[in-house]
Amino acid sequence: MKLSHHSDYALRTMIQLATSGDELVSIRHIAQTYGISHNHLMKIVQGLGRAGFIETVRGRHGGLRLARPASEISLGALVRHTEGENGLVDCTGCLIAPACGLPSVLAEAMQAFLAVLDGYRLSDVASRSHMLRALFDIPTSAAPSQHALDPAQCHTN
Amino acid sequence: MKLSHHSDYALRTMIQLATSGDELVSIRHIAQTYGISHNHLMKIVQGLGRAGFIETVRGRHGGLRLARPASEISLGALVRHTEGENGLVDCTGCLIAPACGLPSVLAEAMQAFLAVLDGYRLSDVASRSHMLRALFDIPTSAAPSQHALDPAQCHTN
DNA sequence: CATTAGATGCATTTCATATGAATGTATAGA
């Protein structure tokens, strides 16, 4: 059982945007950061845009930014969006479907999975902003939009 | 996020074996029940055998049966086996891996998922034995647990 | 010893996913 690359890249994109604050970041730049296909990321971004997670700005100097603060974006909502809401198994055509107790158990397990993610927000997984900015090669001058609190505070470990 | 067909078929096989009691059931028969590839199911079965979930009997009138009572087989253990124990994402090569908070959150969610499955046993999802026996076309005379009767019933085609 | 059924390795096919290419649309700046 694996998260699709689609979800993986969507989450990484969101982390990069969270770290970049109000700065616009281009799809090309993000794709280069992770060494993935520009075209592929484009489609993922469109999904994120349509779902209201990010804002996209066209034209020269365009790019992406979060539509809301990272602290207001639920990881559960993100994963629900990127993974779709379909069940873990497809029982259509299965002979024993009417008598099978599996779907309900799997649905319960899936709910538990998503419930954990609902308890975290984007800001929780992008909390090491100092380290992340270094990795993303963001100049420290371009501080994350809101108040710049003590960078030492960001370290969670 | 989906369970692999591999897991799906493994679980279905286990349900059929649970419903068949001590009777040996051939791989061919199970494959025909679900309309899937005999060869494919063979490999899944081998995995279940090596992991100690089932007993396999070679030779004429051979087949499969559960290695332990269905009430002692945990669904969590089964899914852990069929899905492997690898994480939901592969972070090797990801630039931000050292600062990324995602893996730990996903691991926690996965644990919650498996914890739910650990709370159920094979017998829980195969509990509608009367209905299942009808679907599997198991004669009601062949009681769920005990001895075999009519040898003619062994032939699957 | 012939038949049945699981064990195993290898080749092939299938299909969702990922990638690439081409074109359209919107914005900024010279």
Next chain:
DNA sequence: TCTATACATTCATATGAAATGCATCTAATG
């Protein structure tokens, strides 16, 4: 206004894991 840049959209292609098929081996039964 013109050009460069960047997101939007559609269609075509490539890739890789999963599934399937085939051949051969081992084991058990009558």
